[in-house]
Amino acid sequence: MKLPEAVAAYVAYKQSLGMRFATEARTLKSFYRMLGNIDIREVDADRVYAFLAGNGPITAFWHRKLSALRSFYRFAIARGYTTSSPLPLTVPKEPRTFVPYIYSREEMKRLLAATADRERCNLSSLTCRTLLLLLYGTGLRIGEAVGLNLADVDLDSGILCIRESKFYRTRLVPTGPDLTSVLAQYAAERNKWPPLNPDVAFLLTKRGQRLSRAGAEQAFKHLRDRAQVRRDDSARYQPRLHDLRHTYTVTRLVSWYREGADVQRLLPQLATYLGHVHIAATQHYLTMTPELLRQASLRFERYARGGDNHA
Known part of the structure; x- marks a missing residue:
């Protein structure tokens, strides 16, 4: 059986049990995209190591990818798709927990000021500014913010409805008067752009399409560089939108x-x-x-x- 077919069967099985399985599915999809449309029995240890880390250091993400592959190969062996696992027998110790970056107020001011210049970006200045203030003022996950529909933003009550988020849970998030005012200003402009169906996206790109997580993160990288917000410690990543x-x-x-x-x-x-x-x-x-x-x-x-x- 081809590797993509085996992955598809595994993902379908997990989702048939009621699991969203989105993160693991993305990991496995990136796995077979890197290896190509090969037979699952042709996957060897070298290819697995290349996927897990390449030439980079061992990270917590390395361990999460390995965990997804382990579960997949247990399924594949049980179903007879392959007879053995190419995964490493010895696993390096997981590194200390990644310390996230905490933005100062001064850095937030610089980031917001940087939204004024968005000529070469897929997001308008208003959309970029609204996204930053939304995440900073509510602590939403990026996927939750870009997943908001018009119907999910109740400006009269100052409430956001976060539907079936990371753990299949829906919750209500109050926004407070200042953030509600920011969202209302955005909505007034956003409502000039079609479509206006309640089930369509609240945050849009310049093309009138739903803002994607990848698009939001890419726009933020440009903002971060323009605002000169950097971390100088030994962390592998620079400050992130998350x-x-x-x-x-x-x-x-x-x-x-x-x-x-x-x-x-x-x-x-x-x-x-x-x-x-x-x-x-x-x-x-x-x-x-x-x-x-x-x-x-x-x-x-x-x-x-x-x-x-x-x-």
């Missing part, structure tokens, strides 16, 4: 600490707001940045002195 989600979350947690709020009690609410299935994903943020660690340390010092006892 880091706006991390910035929102860390900013919210720091604000709670400074206000003296009971952060542990509020974490489940934040997890629901962000669309996290498990609270552990939200708790991870508590040790993500020096500022949060400093705020937690100050909170503990107050507790030790007999003051504020919120954890």
Whole structure:
């Protein structure tokens, strides 16, 4: 059996069980695109290693790709598509968790200022600015933002309906008066462009098409370079569009600490707001940045002195 056919059968099987399986499907699709339309039995260890890392370092993404391939090959062997797995028997230790970039207010100002020059971009200045403020002000995932339809944006109530996001969950996200005003300004311009069906995209490209995740990320790279926002540590990646989600979350947690709020009690609410299935994903943020660690340390010092006892 050809590799693309085996992957298609595996993805169809997983989705028949009610799983969205979008991320793993993309990983496996990139796998057979790189290797070509070869027989699954022809896949060897060298090709697998080339797909996993090429000449780059071992990353968490390397391990996620390996995990997807492992599950696929268990399925393929069980179905008789192949008799053995070409995957590595020994696996390098997973690197320490990637530390996301947290944008400062000054950097956000520079990024927003850079949206004024979008002549060679597929996005208008208004669309680019609205996308940045939407992600910065709500912590949405990129896919959730570009997936918004007109009907999902309730400007009267200041509510976004995020439908069947990463974990097949729908949730309501309040936007607050300032962001609602930004979205209303965009909607007033966007509604001049067809189509206006409630089930069509809220964020559009200059061609009137739904903004894609790849298009949004590419536009952001140009903005980042123009705004001269860079990280100087040893991280493999420069600041990303997705880091706006991390910035929102860390900013919210720091604000709670400074206000003296009971952060542990509020974490489940934040997890629901962000669309996290498990609270552990939200708790991870508590040790993500020096500022949060400093705020937690100050909170503990107050507790030790007999003051504020919120954890």
